[in-house]
Amino acid sequence: GESVGLHLPTLSVQEGDNSIINCAYSNSASDYFIWYKQESGKGPQFIIDIRSNMDKRQGQRVTVLLNKTVKHLSLQIAATQPGDSAVYFCAENSYTGGFKTIFGAGTRLFVKA
Amino acid sequence: GAGVSQSPRYKVAKRGQDVALRCDPISGHVSLFWYQQALGQGPEFLTYFQNEAQLDKSGLPSDRFFAERPEGSVSTLKIQRTQQEDSAVYLCASSLAAIVQETQYFGPGTRLLVL
Structure with a gap:
């Protein structure tokens, strides 16, 4: 099935x-792509999108x-800042009779001071 | 303004117990989504509502999972006869319009632990 995946699970800068965080996707019919940031104990937060x-x-x-x-x-x-x-x-995002969002597994970014 | 809220934030259930998770979307948002997020994984789509209509429930893992949004605002995700594999964070998101290119706003999630 369709999937969205990431090349690297962790990144330290x-x-x-x-x-630079990378992502591969497999559904060529997808219309809209989004990057989210998720901090511990919180829901994903929209960062930027692209059509x-x-x-x-x-x-x-x-x-x-x-x-x-x-x-x-x-x-x-x-x-990059520590807050990142x-x-x-x-x-x-795609529409296949209903709206659906497929997420990748995520990349953890560590920022060293 | 107020964002998406979810309650409870944490829930511990004994295996076999029924649970109900509540989502209060942003006022006026047409679309509402539920996701399940296992530890160390990305959110997995469960179901989608447009107003009160449940248009897609293809992600619900079994018939023990049921979601409703009777008046097109607050939504409840119910899990019957909980199993240990149901332990996860359940995220709710809402968006203003029913189009693909619409930002989803997420709540903080409900962390469910089934013992």
Whole structure:
């Protein structure tokens, strides 16, 4: 079945460095992709999204890149801060008679001070 | 403004016991989703409501799981005869519109432990 997965389960970066979190997806029909941040004991928090007709979108300190040819999604965090330490999930939304969101397993980001 | 709230935040149940988990979505949000998140995993879709209509329940793992949203606002996820494998965090999310490209806002989750 369709799945959204991540290349690396953990990522450790130095404070101030840039972080890149990768994700592969398998459903070429997906219309919409989202990155979520989840801190311990909390629900996922929206970070940034991208539609399938785009290949790049920028937010505040974050950029999402979408490569439909190889079905790859990445999240770039500039000048990573200790507050960025969390688990990051990519997710894809699709409509197949009803709305459905498929999440990847997550990447835990550690930011070293 | 108020976000999505869930109650209880923590629930311990004995195997075989029935439980009910409540979700209060953001006021006016049409869409409501339930997810199950096992430890160290991403959330898994359970079911989707558009107003009071349950349009997709394909993710419910068994007929012991039942969800309702009778008035199109508050939703309840009920698990009958709980089993140890039901232990997980149950997340609720809502979104304003019933379109694919719509941000979902998540509640803090209910952590269920079945002994």
